Amino acid sequence: MLIKVESVTHQYDDMGESVLNDINFSINKNEFISLIGHTGSGKSTLVQILNGLIKPISGQVFLSGEDITGKDVDLKKVRQQVGLVFQYPEHQLFEETVYQDVAFGPKNLGLSEETIEDRVKDSLKSVNLEYEEFKDRSPFKLSGGQQRRVAIAGVLAMRPKVLILDEPTAGLDPRTRIELMEEIIKFKEEFNLTIILVSHRMEEVFQLADRILVLSEGQLVFNESPTELTSKYHQLQQLGLGVPEITEVLVNLKEKGYDLNTNIFDILSAKDEIIKVLRS
């Protein structure tokens, strides 16, 4: 088990309500986890706790068996192992060249020049940016999609075991969004990563995740696979969340009496399923 979260509770000020309330779950190596929930459900707080940016007021988080909420934890090491890509990560770019910006993380880890160069090369390659073409360009002169890729490469260059992505596709055009998701799947394999994806796009979540964590008002409501979660469609809707639109169509058709498989999350397979059922 890579990450184990035990009865984590957090609140920001002493009097206020708790943002997270007795959260328990664990994540295995190489899993693709998705975290969904409403704005203000505590997602951002939770991911920051996982990489040691926030210390919960009670409860423990174990990373490879080591408690990272303890007193004398090497936070740098924790942050190296759990990479966190914030929302709109391109807003954190600051260096003169793409190379220097991607190298910022590894440099902070105190690595040698050659290692840093290797890492920058690999990281840029995994987000589909040509090393020679981009390394000397200013990150501020790139397009939005390219800037975001550079920022993600900057976190990848730290070679984390776990990569947390907070709405990585927010504000991108459809093509860039699809490309970026494909790159994420690719570098997950390449670097043997465990991924935690925070997203509001149910298609992404249901198509990619092995397991979905649903947060609502600081509580962990569901911790299930996409197929299991589809059967809880009505409860999800009550939380103001849902399933992908195409799955919703299938669920509604099934409720109307068609004998369909509702565990389909992309349009093409759904089309085939509907045609198959109509012909039979």
Add this chain to the structure above:
Amino acid sequence: MLNDIMLGQYLDRDSIVHSLDPRIKILLVILFIIVLFISKTLLGYAVLGGFIIISTLIAKIEFKYILKSLKPLLFIISLTLIIHLFLTKGGEVIWEWKFLSIEEKGLNLGLFMAARLIFLITFTSLLTLTTSPLELTDGLEKLLNPFKRFGVPAHELAMMMTIALRFIPTLLEESEKILKAQKARGADFESGNLIQKAKSLIPLLVPLFVSAFRRADDLALAMEARCYRGGEGRTRMNELHLSRADYLIGGATAIFLIFVAILI
């Protein structure tokens, strides 16, 4: 670390001082400062001190907020006092130790200067505590209006002040976000010597400036989209009107302060 900065000091209370026209309040503060610098007697300072205490009571502001406003300037106040104590010579020698000595004139002047600074800060902070930033800028704009013909950009100054005030919390939030993002990349903002610490701020400051400029561009566009063309011919929802109470209270206080300046 960023939450320590006290912002939006305005305290909403239901008091006469709060409902006073901001222009009157600003003028009274200016008058108070002038009087403070004219007045040279102990009695004068005692009266002015009493005046601050009574105004605070009328404004229903707790004294701890007034004291809080002194905190950042405590260093300067004590420095003034100490320098005067030891370096201003004249009159009887009160205390002596080796080459150090405190003489009567130094003690007097030191205490007066310290009191002057304390009064200055507490009374001006009473203005910001009882006047919302919006009222304050409105009042300032109105007061500067007559100077427009001499080329003082009254409206623009007031607008700049409003925008600056509006964006302080936004920028604080933004810097906290960037700080976290860089920390997640292993940046270290705490350790090292002064030069290293200053250098470690680059990853915070560059993105902060970039985003501030982006926000400024967006804001300019949004304002133009709503047909903002400067202050010319612009009307307001809440016009400032001087009421009879404003004239009475303002006049009475002004007379009182001038009386203090001339007679004691």
